Amino acid sequence: CSPWWRVLWGRSLVDVILHGAIGSGGVPSGLTEARRGAVGDPRGSSQNNLQAEFLGDYVDAAATRTYGEAVWTDVRNAADCAAIDAWRQSLYTGPRSRGPAPNDDCPPTFGNTDIFGASVSP
Numbered sequence: 224c225s226p227w228w229r230v231l232w233g234r235s236l237v238d239v240i241l242h243g244a245i246g247s248g249g250v251p252s253g254l255t256e257a258r259r260g261a262v263g264d265p266r267g268s269s270q271n272n273l274q275a276e277f278l279g280d281y282v283d284a285a286a287t288r289t290y291g292e293a294v295w296t297d298v299r300n301a302a303d304c305a306a307i308d309a310w311r312q313s314l315y316t317g318p319r320s321r322g323p324a325p326n327d328d329c330p331p332t333f334g335n336t337d338i339f340g341a342s343v344s345p
Contacts, residue, residue: 267301
C-alpha cells in the first residue's frame with residue numbers, strides 16, 4: 224500500500240532553493256522559496272548496479288550575504304522503467320528474478336540524470 228502522500232502527489236523529485244532572512248542579532252526569521260525547478264521521477268534514475276534510484280553525489284550548496292548557489296542531480300529528463308521497478312520490488316518481496324536489460328526493456332531516457340546548478344540573489 225502506498226503512503227498517503229504518494230497517492231496525493233505521486234512520485235517526484237524537485238530542486239528547491241530557499242532563502243533564509245536573517246533578522247536583528249543574526250537570528251533567522253524565516254525561509255522563502257528563491258527557486259523551484261522542474262519535477263522529475265527518481266525511479267528513472269539508477270545506481271550502477273540498478274538496485275536503487277540515484278539521487279546523486281553531486282549535491283551541494285553555498286551562500287553569502289549577497290547570493291546563494293546550488294548544484295544537484297536532476298531527474299527531469301529521466302523516464303521511469305516498469306521492468307526495473309518490478310525487478311527492484313522483487314529484491315524485497317521475492318522471488319528474485321534476473322534483472323532486466325535496460326537497453327532493451329526500458330525507455331531510451333531511463334537513467335538520464337543530469338547535473339544542474341543555479342545561483343540566486345535575494
